Every structure is written in C-alpha cells, then in structure tokens.
Amino acid sequence: MFYNDLPKPFFVMAPMDDVTDTVFRQIVASCAPPDLFFTEFVNVDGLQSPGRPHLLKKLQNTDKERPLIAQLWGLKPENFYEVSKQIVSGEFGEFAGIDLNMGCPAKGEVQNGACSALMNNRELAAEIIQATQQGAAGVLPVSVKTRLGFHEIDPTWHEFLLQFKLNMLTIHGRTKREMSKVPAHWDEIGKVRELRDALSPETLLVGNGDVTSHAHGLELASQYRLDGIMVGRGIFHDPFLFAVNSPWQDQSKQQRIELYTKHVKLFANTWQHGEHPVHVLNKFCKIYINGFDGAKEMREQLMAAKNTDELLHLLASEV
Numbered sequence: 001m002f003y004n005d006l007p008k009p010f011f012v013m014a015p016m017d018d019v020t021d022t023v024f025r026q027i028v029a030s031c032a033p034p035d036l037f038f039t040e041f042v043n044v045d046g047l048q049s050p051g052r053p054h055l056l057k058k059l060q061n062t063d064k065e066r067p068l069i070a071q072l073w074g075l076k077p078e079n080f081y082e083v084s085k086q087i088v089s090g091e092f093g094e095f096a097g098i099d100l101n102m103g104c105p106a107k108g109e110v111q112n113g114a115c116s117a118l119m120n121n122r123e124l125a126a127e128i129i130q131a132t133q134q135g136a137a138g139v140l141p142v143s144v145k146t147r148l149g150f151h152e153i154d155p156t157w158h159e160f161l162l163q164f165k166l167n168m169l170t171i172h173g174r175t176k177r178e179m180s181k182v183p184a185h186w187d188e189i190g191k192v193r194e195l196r197d198a199l200s201p202e203t204l205l206v207g208n209g210d211v212t213s214h215a216h217g218l219e220l221a222s223q224y225r226l227d228g229i230m231v232g233r234g235i236f237h238d239p240f241l242f243a244v245n246s247p248w249q250d251q252s253k254q255q256r257i258e259l260y261t262k263h264v265k266l267f268a269n270t271w272q273h274g275e276h277p278v279h280v281l282n283k284f285c286k287i288y289i290n291g292f293d294g295a296k297e298m299r300e301q302l303m304a305a306k307n308t309d310e311l312l313h314l315l316a317s318e319v
C-alpha cells in the first residue's frame with residue numbers, strides 16, 4: 001500500500017464540499033502540496049443513479065493532485081461496493097485509496113441517516129465498510145474519517161471502527177453536536193491513538209482540527225504520537241500552509257492578486273460548461289484578497305462579478 005511510503009508525520013488536505021475540487025487542489029499543489037489529497041465527498045447512491053453525470057465533477061482530477069483519495073458517502077452498501085469497484089478499475093481516473101465519510105455533521109446528510117448519523121446505526125456502518133473493502137478487493141486501501149462522537153465523546157465508536165482493520169482512520173476532534181463551535185479536543189484524539197495501538201496497530205491514525213501551520217501540525221503529531229495531520233479551514237488563511245516555511249505573510253498585494261487570477265483562469269478553463277457558477281469563487285476570494293490596504297473594498301467589488309471574464313478584468317485592473 002502507498003501509505004507505507006508516506007513520511008511520518010504526513011500532511012493531508014481535508015475533504016471540504018464545494019471547496020476542495022480539482023481546481024483548488026491544483027492551486028494548493030502549485031503553492032505547497034500536502035502529502036495526500038482528498039476529493040470532495042461524493043454520494044455513491046447518486047453515482048449509481050441517473051444523476052451520475054452531475055456528480056462526476058466531484059471526482060474529476062489531474063496528475064497534479066497525487067496521491068488522491070476518493071471520499072464517499074451514502075446509505076446503500078451495494079452502491080459502495082459498485083463504486084469502489086469502479087474506482088479500482090480506473091473509471092474515474094487514478095486514485096490511491098477510498099475514504100468513507102462518517103463524520104460530516106451537515107443537517108441534510110444527518111437527517112437522511114448518512115455521514116455522522118452512522119455513529120448511531122452501527123449495523124449499517126459495518127455493512128458499508130465491509131462492502132467497500134470487498135469492492136476495493138485489497139487493491140486500494142480503505143479508510144474512514146469521523147468525529148469523536150455524536151452527542152458526546154464516545155470511544156466505543158472508535159473501538160467499533162478499529163475492528164475492521166482499516167488502513168487509516170482520521171479523527172476530527174469534535175463531536176457532531178459541537179460542529180466547529182468549540183476548539184478541537186486533541187487530548188481525545190490522543191486517546192483514540194491509544195485505542196489504535198491496542199486494537200489495530202497497523203491502522204494509521206490521523207488527527208484533524210484547528211491546525212494553523214506546518215509547525216503546529218508537527219507539534220501536535222509529536223505530542224499525541226500521530227501518523228498524520230489533516231488540515232481543513234487552515235488552508236483558507238495560507239495556501240502555502242503545507243510548506244515547511246510558508247512565504248504567505250510576506251507576499252505582496254500583486255503576488256496575492258496574481259495567485260487569485262491563476263485560480264480564476266483555471267476555474268474558467270476547467271468548468272467551461274457551467275458545472276460551477278461563478279459565485280463559487282467568492283468563498284476563495286478572502287484567501288487571496290486579504291492582508292493589504294483596500295482588500296475589503298476590493299473583495300466586495302470582485303464578489304459582485306457576474307462571470308469569470310468580468311472577474312479577470314477587475315483583477316487585471318488592480319495589478
């Protein structure tokens with residue numbers, strides 16, 4: 001398995017819906033790539049339905065985003081099995097592994113019984129893990145990303161997951177109830193690592209939550225003896241976060257505008273058929289248009305653009 005070749009600790013860019021698409025992954029790769037990328041999470045039930053063409057954009061990828069893990073969610077084990085087989089076959093491109101989303105706290109997914117709701121339906125969770133492992137057929141590693149618990153911290157959930165001898169387990173250091181409203185409980189992630197040591201020492205253990213820099217990630221990995229560190233929202237404050245020495249704080253206004261221009265051009269070239277509306281770019285605007293005089297006013301103007309041509313024209317006028 002490729003996991004054996006990763007450095008320790010390794011760094012991972014977290015899967016974030018409508019954020020970590022192929023475009024943003026390529027931008028981060030051009031700045032300072034992590035050791036491991038994840039896709040956005042894609043619904044296996046949708047992929048096995050007439051809606052499949054609308055979901056393929058979530059799995060779109062290039063050679064610049066390697067190694068790349070496909071993250072899946074859904075409710076039907078048979079669809080996890082079929083999609084896993086399709087990933088192994090190369091039907092969606094080159095993937096290094098498959099991850100199961102059992103942690104997303106979004107209201108819609110939870111109400112449907114998926115993602116973090118699977119903590120309360122362990123029979124279905126077991127069927128999903130086993131179906132995915134069967135579909136992967138030992139060719140690709142299978143992992144799970146989850147949280148500390150549903151309403152409360154629940155180590156029995158992690159004990160349950162570790163019995164499946166997963167290749168990797170990622171723990172977001174909050175419960176579903178906590179969403180992202182409290183600081184991550186890294187001490188509890190450390191306790192899961194102790195469980196891992198006892199129950200499934202071959203499973204790699206990755207911590208996730210509030211990592212602000214490469215140095216911060218190294219510190220947490222050392223303190224809690226983790227194999228890897230996953231970074232989510234931290235990348236919004238520094239696209240070079242995975243660099244040992246990030247240059248971001250010293251980047252000039254022009255350099256920041258040039259990087260956003262690169263992002264917009266790649267977005268326009270990648271989604272030529274309207275797969276994503278231009279307002280999707282607004283959530284990225286603050287990453288780049290920040291840290292200099294007049295940035296707030298400039299963001300307001302850019303975020304009102306109606307198409308990428310208008311956006312590029314506005315950016316060009318500021319350089």
